[in-house]
Amino acid sequence: MTELTTPNPAQTTLSRWRTTVGHMMGTRHGAIGTVILLLLAMTAILAPYVAPYTPLQQTTQSLAPPSAAFFFGTDNIGRDLFSLLLYGAQSSLLVGLGAALAALLVGGTIGILAGYFRGRVEVVLMRVIELFQTLPVIMLVLCAVALFGSSFSLLITAVALAIWPMEARLVYGQYIKLREREFIAAARVADLSTWHIIFREILPNAAQPIIVQVALDASIAILIEAGLGFLGLSDPSMVSWGQLLFVAQDYMDSAWWMSVFPGAAICLTVIGLNLFADGLNEIVDPRSSRGMGGLQ
């Protein structure tokens, strides 16, 4: 992106985004990823209208294999697996998005503080980030959810806790790099406020790699949520794909469909997010255009 600061950010941001969307559909990964994500979002929103059964509705047939009546079969208590999968998209996407945004908020704030202000703040905050990166955070998350019971908001908080350090490191790196550039020196000479420099001068130039990271964070959040569900620790009032796999564990010898379809749904979502991030990254950093961009 251009390093120039422009007098009318609103207009250029809009046109910049319009070109981004155009470029996005031009990259193969970006296009596939976007389509997958759009389909999933529609599934989540339309689930109550298109699902043949409600999540709690039990049919008379339990453990029925996939057929014309039940596309993906039924589970051990006779619920239609296809409907459950449609509803499951809601909690997966909500946790993915919610945790990624929460991680952006926490990681972003800490990254900006450490990267822009440097000095002692930087030393302390980097230690905190390091602490969270070395710990088996997933285990802590597991404990928190296990000890305090599972609610949807706790789940999002816990997952965000596990992923924010990556976001913080990226934001930190961007700010530390950009704050030394000439246009920031110019902004300082022009006596613009620190607040203005951080959010109006640096942020627009740092935004795109950060957005790539948010997409990757969301994919990791979905995997963690699935893992918690698989351990039986998801919010019991919502259907989640991980929780379906938790139940499937006991029926591996009799009902393969209970495991295969929810797992495939998780895979598809994570692949969609990764391809989306890849496509986005290709536009931001054309050098990494060989499909491995943004991956850690």
Added chain:
Amino acid sequence: MLRFILQRALYAVPLIFVIIVVMFSLLYLIPGDPVQALVGDYPVPPAFRAAIEEKYRLNDPFFVQVGNYLASVVQGDFGFSYQHQRPVLDLILERAPRTILLASVGFAVAIPLGMLVGVLGGTTTNPSVDKFWTTTALVAYAVPTFWLGQLLVMFFALRLGWFPTQGIGPLVSRAHGLDWLLERVRYLALPVLAFAIHEGMRFARIMRASVIDTLAQGYIITARAKGLSRGQIIRRHVLRNSSLPLVTIAGYAFGSALSGAVLLETVFTWPGLGLLLVDSIRLRDNLTVIGVVIFSAFAVILMNLVVDILYALLDPRIRTSG
């Protein structure tokens, strides 16, 4: 060098204290009767209740309790598991070697696999070969390990019957020598495969990027100019120089392997630390839960310390700059 080691070790100590304090605070925050929270869902006889209150000083202020708990953990006393009727430390020491076995065999397969795939993808001149491996790595990365485990069990254990579905070994084993080893390998095969596919593909991505970086270096051109063959260049120059980032990642991947073990051990009912944690969570055996987490954190910190020191030994630049 000694100074560097001491410095890193001193840095690890406060980390461990922070973890113990955080974990005990979590326990403290659980609503309801603290004795019940420590013991789990069991009827507590009055004598035992009095002993617990005495031991953890539950009637004293919070900081006294934390200090007290800290002191006992430092002495290796993680408390007593009412569920298992054994000290928590005993349980942990019994389970930990099994998790370490799974993780080390897993890494032993995943690292060469990742290097192989990364070198194949990075050095090929055929774009479709590269694309194939890149896509495979992407898909493998998106597959949750526990689901991969379920698929492997359903196909290789239940359908084909080649491997056992779960566990670390038969209840009663009469095998000796080589047979005994083969028996163990059969039980290890599926969990290791699930672990190696997931981690290996993560390593492959890093290796590939690193190989591409290395190939752009001047000394590769020199090597080519000297008339070395493609295979020689890859073996002598590329492999060695591009493995460094992988070594770093593999060293620090220990922590994520421990976390991953929780899911993997659940799928295969592998009786390691991860399964102990999950079972204890289900039984609300909170002293064991906290013991396992503190122990794992301790292991991770120790492992990172060892990795740091190894690097300083290998690369003088690190110890002088730190």
